[in-house]
Amino acid sequence: MSRPVLKVEHLKKYYPIRKGAFSKEKTVVKACDDVSFELYTGETLGIVGESGCGKTTTIQSVIRLIEPTDGTILLNGEDFRAMRGEELKQARQKLKLIFQDPYSSLNPRMTVKEIISEPLEIAGVCPDRAERDRRVLETMEQVGLDPSYVNRYPHEFSGGQRQRIGIARAIVLRPDVVICDEPVSALDVSIQAKIINLLRQFQRELDLAYIFISHDLGVVRHIAHRVLVMYLGRVVEEGESKELFARPLHPYTQALLASVPRMDAEGKPAPALQGDVPSPADPPSGCLFHTRCPYAQEMCAAHAPELREVSAGHKCACHFAGGLPSKGE
Amino acid sequence: MKRKREPSPVLTYRGYYRESWELLKRDPLAMVSLVIVIFLVIIAVFAPLIAPYDPDKQVLSQKLMDPCLEHWFGCDKHGRDILSRCIYGCRVSLSVGLVSQIIATVIGYFMGVCAGYFGGKADAVISFLIQVFSSLPDLLLAMALMFALGSGLVNLYISLGVLAWARTARLIRGTVLQLKEKEYVKSCKVDGGSDLRVILRHLLPNCIPTLIITVTMGIPSAILSEASLSFLGLGVRSPMASWGSMIAESQEFFRSKAFYSLFPGLCIIVAVIAFNTLGDGLRDALDPKLRK
Amino acid sequence: MAETVLEVKDLSITFFTKQGALPTVDGVSFTLDRGETLGIVGESGCGKSMTVNGILQMVPAPGRVTGGSVKLAGEELVGMREKELCKKRGQDVAIIFQEPMTSLNPLMTCGRQISETIQAHKKVSRREADQRALELIELVGIPMPEKIFHSIPGQLSGGMRQRIVIAMALCNNPGVLICDEPTTALDVTVQAQILGLINELKEKFGTAVIFITHDLGVIRQMADKVLVMYVGQAVEQVDAKELFDNPLHPYTQGLMRCIPGMDGGDGDLHVIDGSVPMLYDLPKGCLFAPRCPYADDRCRGERPGFYGAGGHRVRCFRCESMGEEGSR
Numbered sequence: 001m002s003r004p005v006l007k008v009e010h011l012k013k014y015y016p017i018r019k020g021a022f023s024k025e026k027t028v029v030k031a032c033d034d035v036s037f038e039l040y041t042g043e044t045l046g047i048v049g050e051s052g053c054g055k056t057t058t059i060q061s062v063i064r065l066i067e068p069t070d071g072t073i074l075l076n077g078e079d080f081r082a083m084r085g086e087e088l089k090q091a092r093q094k095l096k097l098i099f100q101d102p103y104s105s106l107n108p109r110m111t112v113k114e115i116i117s118e119p120l121e122i123a124g125v126c127p128d129r130a131e132r133d134r135r136v137l138e139t140m141e142q143v144g145l146d147p148s149y150v151n152r153y154p155h156e157f158s159g160g161q162r163q164r165i166g167i168a169r170a171i172v173l174r175p176d177v178v179i180c181d182e183p184v185s186a187l188d189v190s191i192q193a194k195i196i197n198l199l200r201q202f203q204r205e206l207d208l209a210y211i212f213i214s215h216d217l218g219v220v221r222h223i224a225h226r227v228l229v230m231y232l233g234r235v236v237e238e239g240e241s242k243e244l245f246a247r248p249l250h251p252y253t254q255a256l257l258a259s260v261p262r263m264d265a266e267g268k269p270a271p272a273l274q275g276d277v278p279s280p281a282d283p284p285s286g287c288l289f290h291t292r293c294p295y296a297q298e299m300c301a302a303h304a305p306e307l308r309e310v311s312a313g314h315k316c317a318c319h320f321a322g323g324l325p326s327k328g329e
Numbered sequence: 330m331k332r333k334r335e336p337s338p339v340l341t342y343r344g345y346y347r348e349s350w351e352l353l354k355r356d357p358l359a360m361v362s363l364v365i366v367i368f369l370v371i372i373a374v375f376a377p378l379i380a381p382y383d384p385d386k387q388v389l390s391q392k393l394m395d396p397c398l399e400h401w402f403g404c405d406k407h408g409r410d411i412l413s414r415c416i417y418g419c420r421v422s423l424s425v426g427l428v429s430q431i432i433a434t435v436i437g438y439f440m441g442v443c444a445g446y447f448g449g450k451a452d453a454v455i456s457f458l459i460q461v462f463s464s465l466p467d468l469l470l471a472m473a474l475m476f477a478l479g480s481g482l483v484n485l486y487i488s489l490g491v492l493a494w495a496r497t498a499r500l501i502r503g504t505v506l507q508l509k510e511k512e513y514v515k516s517c518k519v520d521g522g523s524d525l526r527v528i529l530r531h532l533l534p535n536c537i538p539t540l541i542i543t544v545t546m547g548i549p550s551a552i553l554s555e556a557s558l559s560f561l562g563l564g565v566r567s568p569m570a571s572w573g574s575m576i577a578e579s580q581e582f583f584r585s586k587a588f589y590s591l592f593p594g595l596c597i598i599v600a601v602i603a604f605n606t607l608g609d610g611l612r613d614a615l616d617p618k619l620r621k
Numbered sequence: 622m623a624e625t626v627l628e629v630k631d632l633s634i635t636f637f638t639k640q641g642a643l644p645t646v647d648g649v650s651f652t653l654d655r656g657e658t659l660g661i662v663g664e665s666g667c668g669k670s671m672t673v674n675g676i677l678q679m680v681p682a683p684g685r686v687t688g689g690s691v692k693l694a695g696e697e698l699v700g701m702r703e704k705e706l707c708k709k710r711g712q713d714v715a716i717i718f719q720e721p722m723t724s725l726n727p728l729m730t731c732g733r734q735i736s737e738t739i740q741a742h743k744k745v746s747r748r749e750a751d752q753r754a755l756e757l758i759e760l761v762g763i764p765m766p767e768k769i770f771h772s773i774p775g776q777l778s779g780g781m782r783q784r785i786v787i788a789m790a791l792c793n794n795p796g797v798l799i800c801d802e803p804t805t806a807l808d809v810t811v812q813a814q815i816l817g818l819i820n821e822l823k824e825k826f827g828t829a830v831i832f833i834t835h836d837l838g839v840i841r842q843m844a845d846k847v848l849v850m851y852v853g854q855a856v857e858q859v860d861a862k863e864l865f866d867n868p869l870h871p872y873t874q875g876l877m878r879c880i881p882g883m884d885g886g887d888g889d890l891h892v893i894d895g896s897v898p899m900l901y902d903l904p905k906g907c908l909f910a911p912r913c914p915y916a917d918d919r920c921r922g923e924r925p926g927f928y929g930a931g932g933h934r935v936r937c938f939r940c941e942s943m944g945e946e947g948s949r
Binding site: 092 | 511512515516517519520521531
């Protein structure tokens with residue numbers, strides 16, 4: 001395949017914190033630790049994991065909404081982290097973001113036109129007002145919004161329509177990569193389906209690459225080509241979507257899949273995992289998952305497993321990937 | 330690329346300020362105070378047309394005249410018409426209130442945005458300044474400033490404005506801290522929008538309700554401070570009429586000629602209550618949390 | 622064995638607003654036996670939560686229960702005095718909300734909150750109440766109950782908080798437990814734990830459960846029978862197994878098909894056309910007709926009844942042949 005449109009290598013975001021209110025001793029929270037991935041044109045990369053696993057920190061570091069601590073980000077082969085000023089501004093036109101909450105992601109004091117045309121204004125691509133308005137109307141039509149509502153305020157729209165406004169804003173500049181941070185989590189299922197279909201349609205028509213974050217495994221399985229599973233800031237498994245959902249290697253991925261309530265299977269749920277995600281400020285030693293892992297052995301508490309390729313394109317960070325020992329030791 | 334459109338939005342939303350106005354109209358107390366405020370503003374603007382006499386003209390034969398048909402509010406110790414002086418005093422009070430609040434708002438918004446939006450060192454310094462200004466006794470500081478600058482209307486504007494910024498800055502800082510986390514601010518930054526753009530396009534429009542409320546609630550306290558300073562002889566220069574200075578002049582006649590201090594006192598009370606009540610009503614109407 | 626603990630008949634709730642009288646809940650009926658779980662499913666604004674408020678007689682203004690009856694263990698709740706209702710709530714019927722923090726006092730220790738709830742309904746000493754609270758904390762599967770007893774809610778994770786709320790709800794061993802989207806804010810692994818816990822406790826105490834959710838997968842795992850709601854009306858009401866094997870109402874069918882499955886195809890997702898109508902602008906005929914792929918002139922002209930026999934009831938003309946049962 002050709003060169004990836006976005007390549008992220010060893011991305012790290014550490015937050016220093018004090019151990020106690022009066023203690024001088026400092027420690028770091030590894031919100032995102034050594035995350036690497038590649039994203040190709042027309043492809044969707046799904047990132048799944050429970051809350052606090054670092055999904056949002058990862059993508060916010062990728063788009064430099066927060067400055068990453070370390071790592072490289074190559075956008076179309078150019079070093080995105082080294083960019084400054086005008087160069088950065090132009091590069092940002094290729095990288096867009098869609099937020100989860102359709103209520104707080106649109107400025108309540110701006111009309112739909114102002115919201116959608118803001119990226120155009122910032123980029124300075126259409127100095128001509130009439131031309132800009134034409135692009136706004138065209139994009140509204142594309143995302144399925146009636147262009148006659150161009151002068152209305154976000155309050156007047158339902159959640160699904162607001163999310164369409166957010167999508168219009170993201171695609172109006174024809175970006176290369178669109179990052180979707182839980183874009184359908186706040187929506188009802190029937191509206192969720194419409195938005196997912198819309199996103200897939202734009203992917204086909206505009207050759208967009210998506211990074212799609214969701215805690216809903218069904219949605220990710222449907223939309224993503226490849227999937228990263230994150231746990232406590234680290235990638236624990238990566239693979240082709242079909243392969244990963246059919247043959248999950250990491251015990252955490254297996255537990256996640258087993259926990260999803262399914263419509264097709266009868267029977268009472270059997271909780272696959274005990275306890276909660278440990279605090280990122282005080283992570284377990286060795287393998288981060290060993291405190292909750294049903295297969296944990298002595299060595300898991302001592303040594304952190306590397307993310308290694310188990311089969312072609314399917315990576316897993318588990319000492320026993322491919323051949324798990326029997327449950328409980 | 331025609332696609333099926335979403336059906337029309339069903340909510341009828343006429344814009345934030347129209348909606349707030351509708352809410353305000355339903356508050357009888359706020360509407361009464363709004364009428365009084367408008368009335369006071371008209372008096373202040375058209376004082377020369379409304380006032381029956383020249384406020385500074387001394388007619389010694391009318392010295393301390395009781396209220397009568399010619400002089401509704403009576404005359405003061407120099408034989409000047411108190412009604413006319415109250416009308417001109419309204420000019421002083423309202424202009425002091427408004428101008429000092431505008432100065433306070435400009436400084437306060439700028440400081441508040443710097444502290445809230447940029448954070449870090451700027452926040453530490455500005456927050457410290459806010460603390461210092463709010464822990465000093467207002468009136469003493471105003472007196473000190475007026476001593477330093479000398480009395481006069483312009484100096485009143487400046488000293489009261491400089492004193493009131495801390496309150497505005499504190500509120501704006503809090504509002505900005507919340508707004509900064511909003512996703513539309515983040516998406517503007519992701520689009521490469523400059524800090525100036527964020528501050529002007531996204532933060533300012535969302536701060537305006539807060540600013541309207543602080544100005545309305547700040548005016549009465551500025552009016553009171555002006556009255557106190559003028560009472561102490563640190564406000565406007567005589568013979569300029571101000572409600573506070575009129576009360577000061579009437580001191581020796583508290584017992585014998587009650588009307589002398591009564592009328593300017595009433596003016597202060599009416600103006601302060603009207604602005605405060607209007608401010609309360611505006612806060613209820615503009616606060617999104619109190620909606621629905 | 623089938624002992625009916627809750628009987629709701631033709632419950633209607635109307636909101637009186639500027640736009641007129643809005644039928645927020647329109648003639649919902651069901652019975653709930655001991656140890657049984659009723660799932661109520663539907664999209665936001667379909668009247669799920671309001672139905673529950675109606676059962677508890679806690680409809681917020683400007684809404685009012687405008688018809689029907691709610692019998693809790695044979696006692697009529699509609700029209701009951703507020704003082705007696707207060708006694709019922711928490712004692713005979715308890716509720717768990719989506720966001721646990723809304724029902725917890727952030728400044729009081731978890732243990733004290735539970736024991737206070739016990740003392741509010743029973744005359745017991747502080748010591749006895751505390752003892753019982755500790756047992757309850759242990760019962761809901763919290764490790765190190767003594768430590769949690771003395772913690773304030775802010776120190777706990779979302780899943781732990783929800784367990785505390787469940788312990789509080791269970792402290793008077795209520796006959797009916799209402800769960801209003803109790804796991805929507807939780808992660809899947811924690812959701813599985815909480816769902817497991819609710820099922821376990823239900824079996825242990827024979828509590829009847831009303832489970833409200835928008836997630837059909839959760840319904841499948843939890844419910845014995847299901848009520849599908851659309852714009853304030855029950856559109857389909859049947860045993861859970863039958864519902865998933867043989868959904869009859871076009872809305873139910875649409876809902877099931879638009880969820881991306883764990884093993885579905887890659888094509889575009891099925892969508893239900895249009896959007897939910899507003900309560901002040903309801904269609905003249907069947908409420909679902911404007912979005913229904915099978916709608917004909919009759920559907921657009923008149924409201925269908927709630928047809929069906931043998932426990933499967935559907936509000937659709939296509940099921941008219943199943944026979945009329947009950948009114949409406």
